[in-house]
Amino acid sequence: MREVVELPERLAILPFRNRVLLPGAIVQIRCTSAGSVRLVEQELWQKEDKGLIGVLPVREISPPSSPLAESEERDGKRGSGPTSDYQPPIGKQATEPGQWHSRGVAARALHLSRGMEKPSGRVTYTVLLEGCCRFSIQEMNSRGPYNTATVTQLDMTQAEMDQSERDPEVQSIAHQFKLIAGDFISVLEQKRTKVGRTKLLLDTAPAHRLADIFVASFEGSFDERLAMLDAVDLKQRFTKAIEIMTRHLQTLRVAEKISQKVEGQLSKSQKEFLLRQQMRAIKEELGDTDDDEDDVVALERKMQSAGMPGNVWKHAQRELRRLRKMQPQQPGYSSSRAYLELLADLPWQISSEERELDLAAAKERLDSEHYGLGKVKKRIIEYLAVRKLKPDARGPVLCFVGPPGVGKTSLASSIAGALGRRFIRISLGGVKDEADIRGHRRTYIGSMPGRLIEGIKRVAVNNPVMLLDEIDKTGMDVRGDPASALLEVLDPEQHKAFNDHYLNVPFDLSKVIFVATANRVQPIPPPLLDRMEVIELPGYTLEEKLKIAVRYLIPRVLDQHGLTSEYLQIPEPMVELMIQRYTREAGVRNLERHLAALARAAAVKVAEREQALRISRDLNPEPTQVLGNSITDGELMLEVDAMGMSTREITSSVVTTSPLVVDESTLEKILGPPKFDGTEAAERVATPGVAVGLVWTAFGGEVQFVEATAMVGKGDLHLTGQLGDVIKESAQIALTWVRARAAELKLAVKEEGNLMDNRDVHIHFPAGAVPKDGPSAGVTLVTALVSLFLQRCVRADTAMTGEMTLRGLVLPVGGVKDKMRLFCMQILAAHRCGIKRVILPERNVKDLMEVPAAILANVEILLAKRMEDVLHEAFEGGCPWKPVAKL
Numbered sequence: 001m002r003e004v005v006e007l008p009e010r011l012a013i014l015p016f017r018n019r020v021l022l023p024g025a026i027v028q029i030r031c032t033s034a035g036s037v038r039l040v041e042q043e044l045w046q047k048e049d050k051g052l053i054g055v056l057p058v059r060e061i062s063p064p065s066s067p068l069a070e071s072e073e074r075d076g077k078r079g080s081g082p083t084s085d086y087q088p089p090i091g092k093q094a095t096e097p098g099q100w101h102s103r104g105v106a107a108r109a110l111h112l113s114r115g116m117e118k119p120s121g122r123v124t125y126t127v128l129l130e131g132c133c134r135f136s137i138q139e140m141n142s143r144g145p146y147n148t149a150t151v152t153q154l155d156m157t158q159a160e161m162d163q164s165e166r167d168p169e170v171q172s173i174a175h176q177f178k179l180i181a182g183d184f185i186s187v188l189e190q191k192r193t194k195v196g197r198t199k200l201l202l203d204t205a206p207a208h209r210l211a212d213i214f215v216a217s218f219e220g221s222f223d224e225r226l227a228m229l230d231a232v233d234l235k236q237r238f239t240k241a242i243e244i245m246t247r248h249l250q251t252l253r254v255a256e257k258i259s260q261k262v263e264g265q266l267s268k269s270q271k272e273f274l275l276r277q278q279m280r281a282i283k284e285e286l287g288d289t290d291d292d293e294d295d296v297v298a299l300e301r302k303m304q305s306a307g308m309p310g311n312v313w314k315h316a317q318r319e320l321r322r323l324r325k326m327q328p329q330q331p332g333y334s335s336s337r338a339y340l341e342l343l344a345d346l347p348w349q350i351s352s353e354e355r356e357l358d359l360a361a362a363k364e365r366l367d368s369e370h371y372g373l374g375k376v377k378k379r380i381i382e383y384l385a386v387r388k389l390k391p392d393a394r395g396p397v398l399c400f401v402g403p404p405g406v407g408k409t410s411l412a413s414s415i416a417g418a419l420g421r422r423f424i425r426i427s428l429g430g431v432k433d434e435a436d437i438r439g440h441r442r443t444y445i446g447s448m449p450g451r452l453i454e455g456i457k458r459v460a461v462n463n464p465v466m467l468l469d470e471i472d473k474t475g476m477d478v479r480g481d482p483a484s485a486l487l488e489v490l491d492p493e494q495h496k497a498f499n500d501h502y503l504n505v506p507f508d509l510s511k512v513i514f515v516a517t518a519n520r521v522q523p524i525p526p527p528l529l530d531r532m533e534v535i536e537l538p539g540y541t542l543e544e545k546l547k548i549a550v551r552y553l554i555p556r557v558l559d560q561h562g563l564t565s566e567y568l569q570i571p572e573p574m575v576e577l578m579i580q581r582y583t584r585e586a587g588v589r590n591l592e593r594h595l596a597a598l599a600r601a602a603a604v605k606v607a608e609r610e611q612a613l614r615i616s617r618d619l620n621p622e623p624t625q626v627l628g629n630s631i632t633d634g635e636l637m638l639e640v641d642a643m644g645m646s647t648r649e650i651t652s653s654v655v656t657t658s659p660l661v662v663d664e665s666t667l668e669k670i671l672g673p674p675k676f677d678g679t680e681a682a683e684r685v686a687t688p689g690v691a692v693g694l695v696w697t698a699f700g701g702e703v704q705f706v707e708a709t710a711m712v713g714k715g716d717l718h719l720t721g722q723l724g725d726v727i728k729e730s731a732q733i734a735l736t737w738v739r740a741r742a743a744e745l746k747l748a749v750k751e752e753g754n755l756m757d758n759r760d761v762h763i764h765f766p767a768g769a770v771p772k773d774g775p776s777a778g779v780t781l782v783t784a785l786v787s788l789f790l791q792r793c794v795r796a797d798t799a800m801t802g803e804m805t806l807r808g809l810v811l812p813v814g815g816v817k818d819k820m821r822l823f824c825m826q827i828l829a830a831h832r833c834g835i836k837r838v839i840l841p842e843r844n845v846k847d848l849m850e851v852p853a854a855i856l857a858n859v860e861i862l863l864a865k866r867m868e869d870v871l872h873e874a875f876e877g878g879c880p881w882k883p884v885a886k887l
């Protein structure tokens with residue numbers, strides 16, 4: 001590339017349609033028009049010393065209408081590089097300067113090639129031209145076969161150039177240009193474009209040349225290039241070049257970014273596709289046909305039909321998108337899937353249809369499933385009546401409190417039945433972790449939803465009757481407080497959007513009817529208790545148990561074992577015996593269990609008998625007849641005589657006429673020897689210091705033995721036997737009361753006068769690890785202590801109950817609301833243990849009046865006004881105190 005070129009005065013002009021050749025650029029032009037061909041032939045092809053030609057940009061106005069373009073299309077000469085085949089309108093160029101640019105570039109031919117001669121005789125040339133320097137046209141001459149023009153050189157001379165390059169302003173702008181050019185090259189390098197030559201030029205070529213070369217290398221617009229051609233001044237040229245390059249650089253960078261992104265996505269999805277294909281092939285080989293993809297589609301369909309609220313649906317979709325991107329072998333896949341399954345399974349919109357509540361029918365249903373419980377049933381009917389009038393009423397949560405087996409759970413299920421709703425029981429016994437109620441966060445390995453959400457999923461409707469069973473058995477430890485989580489559930493304000501940690505989206509529990517059960521009220525935290533209405537079920541009397549057994553339990557047990565009363569009969573006295581000798585409970589659960597044991601034994605007998613008859617029928621074809629049957633030692637003995645009946649008649653007559661009737665010996669054979677007989681109390685009170693009390697525990701009325709012993713010490717009191725605070729206080733009061741009367745006691749036992757002062761007293765409440773509390777053991781404690789200090793045994797047939805104060809008054813028993821029921825339980829408990837006399841505080845006479853006469857008839861009731869009366873009766877007169885009031 002020569003630096004400065006000498007231009008001749010006149011140049012042959014080659015028009016360059018819609019294109020611009022810039023100095024330093026190399027371009028290939030195909031010449032097809034007659035004028036251009038002649039120009040190339042005369043100026044370049046035939047000349048030995050090939051000179052310069054002028055390349056002049058021409059703006060095409062309407063190329064399609066150009067006659068030459070049409071002829072070219074006809075000849076099929078389109079599309080192989082730029083052409084100079086523009087026929088200027090002769091004589092018009094001067095008048096229409098807009099078409100012919102006034103400035104051009106003188107070019108040198110680097111290579112020439114002649115095209116094949118056509119049958120029409122036309123020749124074409126392809127010329128490789130290098131731009132050398134700018135010129136401007138002084139005068140155009142179009143008279144010859146091609147255009148020529150008188151021109152003036154525009155580029156500076158070497159001296160001018162050197163001077164201009166020393167200008168600091170030019171220097172700084174040239175430097176800026178070079179920086180951009182460097183950036184441009186590095187961007188091209190990143191695109192892995194070959195930039196070796198351009199890089200070389202950047203280091204060797206003068207800056208003003210570089211500006212032209214760089215701009216020429218872009219695919220710029222015609223106008224942009226024209227502007228560059230017109231920029232003769234160096235400063236102007238650099239500015240224009242910088243402007244154009246910066247624009248191109250930005251475009252390049254954006255394009256690069258986009259292409260990187262697209263490339264990344266493409267390669268990732270292609271990789272995934274490939275792996276999936278491979279996996280499918282492996283599965284096919286293994287014969288494993290379940291398709292995970294199909295699974296996910298099925299899951300999505302299930303999710304769509306789950307009727308999730310909008311926000312939940314959005315959340316679920318986000319999770320589903322995550323799942324789709326995962327491989328089934330990936331660690332989080334199965335947990336993510338299980339989570340989505342749960343979302344799809346939850347009954348967001350599904351409610352069981354609540355039938356029109358018929359109060360009479362509900363009452364009938366409660367009666368048909370439960371004996372007695374008048375007050376409880378009444379309260380349930382009231383509750384249902386309110387719901388009928390105001391279905392969305394925020395009624396209280398009913399909480400049935402009572403000993404085990406009194407029908408709390410079955411009452412709750414009857415409520416569900418009466419409302420026509422589904423029933424679900426959530427057992428809270430032993431729940432110590434808040435996460436059991438509210439679920440674990442999904443960040444934990446093996447996380448699960450809480451019991452409530454799990455229950456809702458299981459029951460598959462959002463309006464079940466949900467029984468929170470054993471709500472008093474929840475504990476609190478480092479893992480949180482389950483009771484506080486339950487608070488949220490039972491609060492009508494909050495359970496509209498119950499937040500399970502696993503679920504992580506709110507679930508509406510407002511349609512659920514909650515019912516709770518507990519054995520005792522005391523352990524229930526007060527805030528929780530405050531949200532519930534406590535309904536007490538104190539337990540059943542012997543009479544009630546009998547009725548429940550005969551009317552409900554026996555028919556149910558028979559039915560459960562495929563028997564009828566034709567196979568097994570349990571007479572009422574036997575049921576009574578079972579209650580007295582084999583159970584000591586407030587409810588009827590053990591009784592039901594024992595009845596089931598009888599039914600199982602009967603089922604075995606019936607099955608064996610049928611088999612024996614079938615065998616005997618096969619052995620003895622002679623017709624026989626049953627004459628009668630009886631039970632000996634629980635075995636069925638058949639007396640058979642031949643009377644000419646068919647075998648079928650025999651079998652049916654055996655079945656219909658010989659039920660297994662339970663008697664005492666059958667009971668003992670099946671259930672074992674009696675667990676409770678009446679001799680226990682007599683044996684235990686055979687030593688001084690033991691008294692029999694009647695107490696109330698979570699398991700109903702109980703007989704409680706109190707054992708007191710003294711030893712040398714400082715007069716301290718030791719208590720053992722799972723005691724609550726109230727009973728401990730009672731023991732302290734009892735000891736103080738007895739010590740306060742030391743003088744009177746000393747009179748009675750002179751030789752043991754020291755017994756009370758310097759002795760430690762140990763009081764023990766046996767009966768295993770059953771927790772005991774309450775004030776009603778006070779009277780019994782005093783009796784035991786007096787027995788100890790007098791060294792005289794308490795009457796074996798007498799038990800007592802009642803609270804006492806330091807002044808010794810016998811007060812009504814506290815702790816239980818329904819005292820009548822309490823006394824029933826206690827009297828029955830005493831009766832079960834062979835106690836004949838029961839001493840009770842006189843103040844309770846009103847409650848006692850309500851106790852059914854049948855129960856009262858079981859024991860002799862003695863009413864005491866003062867503690868001294870009790871002691872007098874307990875020791876049969878062998879006591880220093882005389883009764884002041886008649887019992």
Ligand SMILES: Nc1ncnc2c1ncn2[C@@H]1O[C@H](COP(=O)(O)OP(=O)(O)OP(=O)(O)O)[C@@H](O)[C@H]1O
Binds near residue numbers: 405408469518553588
């Ligand atoms: N009054 C009653 N009439 C008829 N059956 C009864 C009655 N009370 C209890 N039952 C029966 O006794 C059995 C035990 O009752 P249930 O399971 O409801 O006791 P629960 O009080 O819930 O005990 P737990 O506190 O141990 O859960 C059930 O089969 C129930 O039908």
